[in-house]
Amino acid sequence: MKEIVINSNDSGQRLDRFLSKSFPELTQGIIRSALRKNRIKLNGKRVRAEQYLQEGDTLRLYLDEYLTYKRELFSYNIPRELNIIYEDNNLIILDKPPGLPVHEDNENSLDTLINRVLQYLTDKGEFRPEAEFSFRPSLCNRIDRNTGGIVIAAKNAETLRIIAEKLKARELTKLYLCLVHGKLPKKSDTLTAFLQKFPAQNRVKITHKKTPASKSIQTAYRVLHEQENISLLEVNLLTGRTHQIRAHLAFIGHSLLGDGKYGKPSKTYRFQALYSYKLRFDFATSAGILDYLKGEEFEVKNVWFLEKFYDEKNAEQ
Numbered sequence: 001m002k003e004i005v006i007n008s009n010d011s012g013q014r015l016d017r018f019l020s021k022s023f024p025e026l027t028q029g030i031i032r033s034a035l036r037k038n039r040i041k042l043n044g045k046r047v048r049a050e051q052y053l054q055e056g057d058t059l060r061l062y063l064d065e066y067l068t069y070k071r072e073l074f075s076y077n078i079p080r081e082l083n084i085i086y087e088d089n090n091l092i093i094l095d096k097p098p099g100l101p102v103h104e105d106n107e108n109s110l111d112t113l114i115n116r117v118l119q120y121l122t123d124k125g126e127f128r129p130e131a132e133f134s135f136r137p138s139l140c141n142r143i144d145r146n147t148g149g150i151v152i153a154a155k156n157a158e159t160l161r162i163i164a165e166k167l168k169a170r171e172l173t174k175l176y177l178c179l180v181h182g183k184l185p186k187k188s189d190t191l192t193a194f195l196q197k198f199p200a201q202n203r204v205k206i207t208h209k210k211t212p213a214s215k216s217i218q219t220a221y222r223v224l225h226e227q228e229n230i231s232l233l234e235v236n237l238l239t240g241r242t243h244q245i246r247a248h249l250a251f252i253g254h255s256l257l258g259d260g261k262y263g264k265p266s267k268t269y270r271f272q273a274l275y276s277y278k279l280r281f282d283f284a285t286s287a288g289i290l291d292y293l294k295g296e297e298f299e300v301k302n303v304w305f306l307e308k309f310y311d312e313k314n315a316e317q
Contacts, residue, residue: 002067006057009135012158015042015059016049021136025066034063078111082120085298090159090289091140091152092117093279095300098148098271102139114139117153126155140164141174144243149276149300150174162290166283167240173280176235176245177224177303179273180254181263183231188222191248195241203261204243206251217241219248225309230257232309245274257305273305 010018019026019040034040035049039062042051053059061067083095094113096102102113114137121127121137140152140163154160166172194214196205207214218238225232231254235245246262249255255263259272281287283294 001064002061004059004061006053006055006059008055009156011053011055011057012156012161013053013135014049015040015047015051015053018053018157019061023067026063030063030066034061039063078115078119080116080119080123082116085150085300090156091154091163093298094151094153096143096148096151098146098275098304101145102142102151105145113151114153121155141167143276144272144274146271147274147276148271148304149176150279150298151276152279158289162288166281166287169285170238171281171283171285171287173278173282174237174276175278175280176237177275177277177306178233178235178245178249179257179269179305179309180231180233180249181257182229182254183226184221184223184233184252184254188220190218190220190238191252192216192218193248193251195244195247197242204241204247206247215239215241217244217248219244221249227309230309232306246272268308269305271304275300275303275305277303 004022016028016031019031020028031040032049035047038046040047041060041062042053043058044060083097084092085095086093094117096113100111100113101109104110104112117137117139118127118129122129127137135157137153137155138160140154140160143149143151152163154163163172193206193208193216194210195217196207196211196214198205205214206217210216216239220236220238221233223231224234233249237244243262246256246259250259250262257263257273258266258269259274260266277300278297279299280297281290281293281295283291287294
């Protein structure tokens with residue numbers, strides 16, 4: 001029998017998700033079967049998979065034949081550089097540089113944003129990798145490897161749950177800056193279409209008509225400045241699909257500068273000119289332990305492609 005006392009970092013998680021994270025060998029099938037057979041008890045009583053854990057709860061697992069997992073020590077030799085916009089006891093708001101993946105991807109690089117965060121919190125003594133069942137700090141949102149900008153990291157399970165709920169309810173506003181080819185016909189608009197993913201090619205396809213495999217998308221933009229053949233846009237993702245900004249703008253004939261996947265490769269722009277530069281906490285309902293962030297706004301001040309854009313714009317005048 002394994003007994004676990006839920007601490008503050010692990011509270012707020014669903015039971016089945018906590019077990020899956022803590023014990024990778026416990027499949028959903030094993031967990032559901034164990035719950036039916038009353039081999040998992042919370043505070044001495046039968047429990048449901050979807051029940052949320054609270055600090056001080058005692059969880060008993062009568063699953064000795066499965067519980068062999070021990071968390072490995074975190075000891076990556078990776079850069080410690082992090083651009084922290086804001087930090088408190090619950091979360092960190094980070095400015096991710098373009099070129100750095102948020103998680104390990106097909107290239108299997110250990111130098112990822114989440115690993116830098118884990119190393120940073122380990123150095124501070126806020127995260128103990130060797131501690132069994134302790135919440136592992138996690139990213140609340142993600143952006144493409146070659147897109148820069150704001151990413152939120154949660155230090156505890158309650159924060160991760162709240163941010164996920166607020167993102168789904170659109171009570172957080174994330175704004176992007178991008179440079180696109182040409183001038184748009186309207187100074188502001190909300191674009192609608194449908195997006196289908198092709199994971200094997202790491203691409204998406206945009207269409208005007210719905211298909212069985214596609215999902216609806218909405219992309220709002222406003223033009224901030226224009227040059228002869230380049231426009232600077234602020235974009236608000238009303239739906240958050242894979243590659244949505246890049247593919248949707250390319251679909252209407254205004255691909256991003258530097259985007260070789262949906263536009264044209266560029267010798268001038270090493271990465272696509274896209275940056276998640278502003279975050280607002282527009283809470284319309286209670287945010288629990290994060291209520292203090294209501295109305296707060298955070299902004300990246302140095303977006304790598306803006307200086308070049310304005311230099312070229314001024315040269316025209």
